[in-house]
Amino acid sequence: MGSPLDWIRSTGAPVVEDQAAAERRANDKEANEKEGAVATDGPHGSANGENDGDSDAISLNAQHGVQAIEALTKVWTKNNLILAYATIWVIFFVDALQSTMSGSLVAYVTSDFYAHGLTATTGIMSGLIGGLSKLSLAKILDIWGRPQGFAIVLFFLTIGLIMMAACNGVETYCAAQVFYWVGYNGISYTISIFIADTSALKNRGLMLAFASSPYIITVWVGGPLAQAFLDGPGWRWAYGVFAIITPVVCMPLLGLFWVNYRRADAAGLLPKREVVKRTSWQSVVHYFHEFDVIGLLLITAGLALFLLPFSIYHHQAEQWKSPLIIAFIVVGGVLIVAFAFWEKYFARVTFIPYELLMDRTVLGACILAATLFVSFYIWNSYFFSFLQVVSGLNVTEATYLTNTYSIGSCFWSIVVGILIRRTGRFKWIALYFGVPVTILGVGLMIAFRQPGVNIGYIVMCQIFIAFGGGTLVICEQIAAMAATSHQYIAVVLAIEGMFASVGGAIGSTIAAAIWNGVFPERLAEYLPLESQGNFTEIYTQLPVQMSYPIGSPTRDAINAAYGDAQKWMIVASTVIQIVSIISVLVWRDIKVKDFKQVKGRVV
Template identity: 65%
Template sequence: MSLPSFLEKHRDPTPVDEDTKKPIDSEANINVQEQRSDDSERISEDVQAGVQAIQATATVWTTTALIIAYIMIFIIYFVDSMQQNVTAALNPYVTSSFALHSLTAATNIMSNIIGGLFKLPLAKILDIWGRPQGYFAMIVVLTVGIVMMAGCNNVETYAAAQVFYWVGYNGLGYSLSIFIADTSSLKNRALMFAYSNSPYIATVWIGGPIAESVLGGAGWRWGFGIFAIVTPAVTLPLWGLLAWNHNKAKKLGIIHRRNSGRTFLQSVKYYAIEFDLFGLILIAGGLALFLLPFSLYTYQGEGWRAPMIICMIIFGGLLLIGFGLWEKYWAPKTFLPYDLLTDRTVLGACILSGVLFVAWYIWNAYFSSFLQVVNDLSVTEASYVTRIYTIGSCFWAVVVGLLIRWSGRFKWLALYFGVPLTILGVGLMIHFRQPNTDIGYIVMCQLFIALSGGTLVICEQMAAMAVVSHQYVAVILAFEGMFSSVGGAIGSSISAAIWTGVFPDRLARYLPADEMANLAMIYADLETQLSYPVGSPTRDAIQQAYGDAQKYMLIAATAVLSLIIPSVIVWRDIQVKDFKQVKGRVV
């Protein structure tokens, strides 16, 4: 069957679950008729204040204001993606400057956990206090994180700065995603998400040269210092536009000021319950204590038997169990209704998100270093290869958005294209990411992973949003983001464990006898590894050690990716073309 015929076959105006042949609202807790009713443009009375505020704001947007907002979003993503590329290229050199190159993955663990979990309270900030307030807070946190990275003097401060940076960076991107969801129809949302990420196609070529220029000139600190100035300059104008239209709706009487009547202590208690503060402390502490030992055990004289490592794992596990019990039996308010939390489409999308990030962080943590040491690429050249995923996935996401808009469905794209291609791409790298292998084969694998990633990321977000009302869009995306960030932390932990367990052991096995005294420095410092000429016995030994560590990482990543098959199969085949989920002037 030709592609146009296949797409035409799926142009079904009725939102039907293809597995059960029932209307989608019978299982997904959605009143479709209510979403399609003639009075759907009225501000919802049964949603939280922040959701009401953005619905009211959307009714007073002019077309010009909406166009300007999307142009600003493009500029913000352009600068933020360029900043991320530079930061990723500088990261190994920052840890190496403290003689702790092996902590490259470990510095990502806490930042990924906290950065992902913070989306949950941020979702409540956006829903309860408002979109402009949450967005502004993320600008402040992101800027603080960049300033801290520029001024850090040890790896501990850098790790703390990474937490601020990723909380702000993820939070800023998340706030923009919620704005896009608020101002786009469901059938066009995949396309608008793809549009917002399209700047990555251009900035991938800029980050590497900037990083290399900074390293060869002013130093890595100025690589961060530049963006400490630029970031607030490009992000604040959108906040001003949001705040202005918010106040416009308030002056017109569409948004009403509410007096809670609570005292200060009553407000503290109220928001602690609304944000599920105790539950967040349990899960953040539990995940941190459980995952960190995987990267820290080699720094203990007794390894896994060290009392600190054992205590962290035990108490981390107990806190995670406590979180589950708290959410099920005692939490006064959970983030999502239980039926949505256990919905197969939502849960499948979240598992897919988590597994993709687990696999990604397993094989990607030391990829840039591998390309420089084993393939003898410069910082710029290595950044080009590592960013093939970014270019390909962002470009292909636009195509996926158009296909979803045309067919009204997304499951077929994920199941028949995205899933098999990503497993193929990662699996092939087991063989090709080794010394003396042509770089072209690695590029080919990156292209496979890029096309599949551009498909799966868009489809998983659509799957999560397609079964909820506007009230829960922010929270469901936060929940999906939590899975991806926790998945990234798990992947970083696994990669760090493999690296610290395999790489130094193989160095000791392969290094010439006269270089054994330098083993610790070679292990800890990327620049020391690069200082040995290509073709020398020591460089060959380092390259072989890299190859062995990478092989185990890729085997682990491929095995983990097998979980994405059932996570997509369980999705409903939802027709999104005719849903009216949001109110006001939208794309």
């Protein structure tokens, strides 16, 4: 394997400086950095991306996908720009609606297959692959182009929805979730890159918040829609309908891409690409190495095999002593180690560009993303079930409450975007508001997410977490993008997304391990004698849990078991938040107000 500079050369990106020069500049910057200092250069080229003589010229040394989007922004009109963002809003609205609805249906899908205890497990593999696939998607966006990547992930999303509508077991549903999350994460990621391509850095937080604003509306619609499908044609139709709607609403954005790319090509703005003649087999081999397929398989399989035993061990007769569980952990660990050796010694193109990851602002943003997702998935995995069983809410009411985070974070992220635009800074907002408010909200749930506690206290905690989380999500993305130049944005956000998805998988694993370790044990202990014979049905099916009248001895026993499991889940979620303090402290205090990072007609 070559050095990081070899990786840059292999992707067609410019080598801005040699390692010694980079170290000298980093040392000089570190010595001169103070609160209020302006970061005029990113670690991998100028912050404004001016690597050629003309600051607004197409980047001659950038990869084709970056050149193409820069050419597009030079030829499209103001009306095209407005139409693009309006279309993006509609796409996010539809995606948010079906995502909110889907979240309300998961417990019913797993219960239909007598596997309610696997509610969190269904997201582990899909979350891992969905996040890790962003690195390959970043390559597609940079090498082939933005619309090509968008079309690919739209295909995966549609296939996933069709498979969920037709699944006949929890195994098929899990497989469908993999396709779905590759597509769903890919669409949101591709659009985030497009927003980065077409907005000034000082306005980018505001535009990202604008794109997420549909969640403020869909939270009120997703729950009733899920309930309507459950009461009517069933949950299968819920997925089937959106398998038709989603491609339809995405087509206008693809059309806008296509029209303006043709216009830029006709204007001669796209640099001529050197045609490399390869046979079909040579092309397969080239892209096999370019996308580091072996590295992707090793890290995905390794993490999945290592994490899955923590959520499925309870279903084995010998539990942790089961040969299957032991084999999963050992083989998973070996594959993770093999991935590290492969990347260091054998991979022609590295899966993770280390020179980007080792920038302290980028690394801090990635660790913060992972921490937030670990914490979120621990406390949120069985939250919907808790609200229905312990708090006695119906599907619509529970959906409203679980999506308090979506409403609050999307609303507050707009405020954060405005603050970043006005002040030109983001670190202080994350450190002095985002982190402490998030820790406060999660920590208070230890006391308030218990049987018999007024639901209003839970709502209060959700509002705290929403405002804190809305702040940190925007700030972490701006931090990662501010530390590099335009041509590396796709890779940096892919790395950040990978950390988030791995964090989500770890969080789901911890949640499932605590749930399967605590809930059935406490349930068996608390259930009255007359209900002991129904233990398996009560444990595995949410509708059976809710079938016992509120206030009955059996329902009280179920609620008490829920409370014990929830307490330990939230304790773990709160403790992991300590890492978020450190991850924000290491950021450089970059001033983004005066950056010119992108070219052409942008927001």
